[in-house]
Amino acid sequence: MKNLIIASTSTLHGGEYLDYLLPTLENHFKNCDTIIFIPYARPGGMTHDEYTERVAIAFSKINKKIIGLHIFKNPIEALEKAGGIFTGGGNTFLLVTQLYENDVMQTLSNVIESGTPYLGSSAGSNITGISMQTTNDMPIIYPPSFKTLGAIPFNLNPHYLDPNLQSKHMGETRETRIKEFHAFNTTPVLGLREGSWLDVKGEKILLKGNLTARLFRQNQVPEEINPETDLAFLGN
Amino acid sequence: MKNLIIASTSTLHGGEYLDYLLPTLENHFKNCDTIIFIPYARPGGMTHDEYTERVAIAFSKINKKIIGLHIFKNPIEALEKAGGIFTGGGNTFLLVTQLYENDVMQTLSNVIESGTPYLGSSAGSNITGISMQTTNDMPIIYPPSFKTLGAIPFNLNPHYLDPNLQSKHMGETRETRIKEFHAFNTTPVLGLREGSWLDVKGEKILLKGNLTARLFRQNQVPEEINPETDLAFLGN
Numbered sequence: 001m002k003n004l005i006i007a008s009t010s011t012l013h014g015g016e017y018l019d020y021l022l023p024t025l026e027n028h029f030k031n032c033d034t035i036i037f038i039p040y041a042r043p044g045g046m047t048h049d050e051y052t053e054r055v056a057i058a059f060s061k062i063n064k065k066i067i068g069l070h071i072f073k074n075p076i077e078a079l080e081k082a083g084g085i086f087t088g089g090g091n092t093f094l095l096v097t098q099l100y101e102n103d104v105m106q107t108l109s110n111v112i113e114s115g116t117p118y119l120g121s122s123a124g125s126n127i128t129g130i131s132m133q134t135t136n137d138m139p140i141i142y143p144p145s146f147k148t149l150g151a152i153p154f155n156l157n158p159h160y161l162d163p164n165l166q167s168k169h170m171g172e173t174r175e176t177r178i179k180e181f182h183a184f185n186t187t188p189v190l191g192l193r194e195g196s197w198l199d200v201k202g203e204k205i206l207l208k209g210n211l212t213a214r215l216f217r218q219n220q221v222p223e224e225i226n227p228e229t230d231l232a233f234l235g236n
Numbered sequence: 237m238k239n240l241i242i243a244s245t246s247t248l249h250g251g252e253y254l255d256y257l258l259p260t261l262e263n264h265f266k267n268c269d270t271i272i273f274i275p276y277a278r279p280g281g282m283t284h285d286e287y288t289e290r291v292a293i294a295f296s297k298i299n300k301k302i303i304g305l306h307i308f309k310n311p312i313e314a315l316e317k318a319g320g321i322f323t324g325g326g327n328t329f330l331l332v333t334q335l336y337e338n339d340v341m342q343t344l345s346n347v348i349e350s351g352t353p354y355l356g357s358s359a360g361s362n363i364t365g366i367s368m369q370t371t372n373d374m375p376i377i378y379p380p381s382f383k384t385l386g387a388i389p390f391n392l393n394p395h396y397l398d399p400n401l402q403s404k405h406m407g408e409t410r411e412t413r414i415k416e417f418h419a420f421n422t423t424p425v426l427g428l429r430e431g432s433w434l435d436v437k438g439e440k441i442l443l444k445g446n447l448t449a450r451l452f453r454q455n456q457v458p459e460e461i462n463p464e465t466d467l468a469f470l471g472n
Contacts, residue, residue: 011406012406013405044416045419134374135374138413138414138417140421159405161407170395171372171430177374177376179280180373183279183376184377185376194407
């Protein structure tokens with residue numbers, strides 16, 4: 001049975017890394033002591049080791065051990081044996097490129113399907129959708145494909161931002177960008193605001209946190225989705 | 237001799253389409269009556285015909301005729317014979333995909349090199365750089381390559397936005413995204429604020445408009461560039 005927590009952001013303004021999610025994560029990872037961390041999305045500023053250490057400090061508060069996937073000679077085997085998996089944020093183009101280059105995209109999909117508890121934040125959440133095509137990130141590297149895990153039957157836009165009506169900036173709003181996506185793609189897109197996450201258990205996909213999320217469907221008026229709504233209907 | 241106007245935006249807040257640039261464009265296109273317009277970047281909301289008509293209305297104020305590239309059976313020949321070319325904004329992933337699919341990327345590069353006056357705004361400006369990898373757009377379609385015209389020896393970030401220090405949003409700032417680009421790429425990036433443009437004449441690349449632009453180079457502190465600075469040194 002699929003078992004995922006898919007978070008808009010790792011960190012809330014003024015908060016510590018993952019703090020707001022720790023009570024949820026304690027339950028989510030209750031059957032494993034060690035979690036494999038995928039640091040691939042981080043494009044610099046911090047090494048994979050440093051990023052893993054940062055995650056380890058956060059998870060130590062709920063007594064979980066963290067091991068970075070980058071230290072394994074055989075990352076496929078590491079994921080297959082993992083008791084739990086966390087993919088952190090950064091740049092989605094880089095993350096997807098590295099998942100393909102390390103030949104672990106299919107394995108990650110398989111272990112999620114078979115029930116390994118998964119946590120994603122930001123870029124690590126983007127990849128749970130059908131494609132990475134509604135990311136906010138810059139195309140700093142050319143991935144072999146935009147196709148991602150498809151663990152949920154729609155796409156995500158993490159860190160969703162409402163239009164700033166005071167702005168004099170003429171660049172596209174997030175809503176306009178997602179509308180552009182729907183000129184060529186039928187996949188629904190969920191704009192997940194910071195502080196929201198999805199709790200996926202089997203076929204159920206519940207919106208969690210205090211905020212509504214914004215749902216965009218091709219040729220339809222966007223709608224606000226309330227917390228505790230089951231989004232499984234988007235797969236029908 | 238290369239002859240380009242490369243604008244951050246087509247429209248200023250509160251202004252009409254291209255209005256702020258018309259005096260410049262009247263001189264830029266002084267030797268041609270008809271300009272070929274490339275509408276490929278527009279992902280919907282407006283047909284190519286409607287987009288071309290919008291451009292035609294703006295250019296009628298300086299007595300120029302506009303013909304959309306999309307109506308030509310042989311777009312390569314159309315570009316080769318063009319007296320002037322304008323590529324409008326929209327989505328850069330779409331624009332680059334269509335330039336490759338219509339097999340005109342190389343032709344466009346050739347005619348720009350040989351001196352056909354070119355105007356780009358937003359996505360149409362992005363493509364004058366080495367690659368489209370510093371676009372702000374969403375990857376709504378998968379292009380065959382991120383490589384673009386290389387008419388200038390650096391990349392652009394049009395609609396450049398300074399960080400909002402009041403914001404509680406945890407998504408990356410534009411500056412952070414460009415820094416991520418430089419984790420993997422050595423190409424300099426010029427953040428071109430709305431209202432700024434580059435005037436390229438032969439090897440000279442002058443910053444125009446009233447604003448400074450922000451220059452990002454790998455492993456260097458970003459710097460503000462004053463109007464009238466010649467950016468040709470970035471190619472050395």
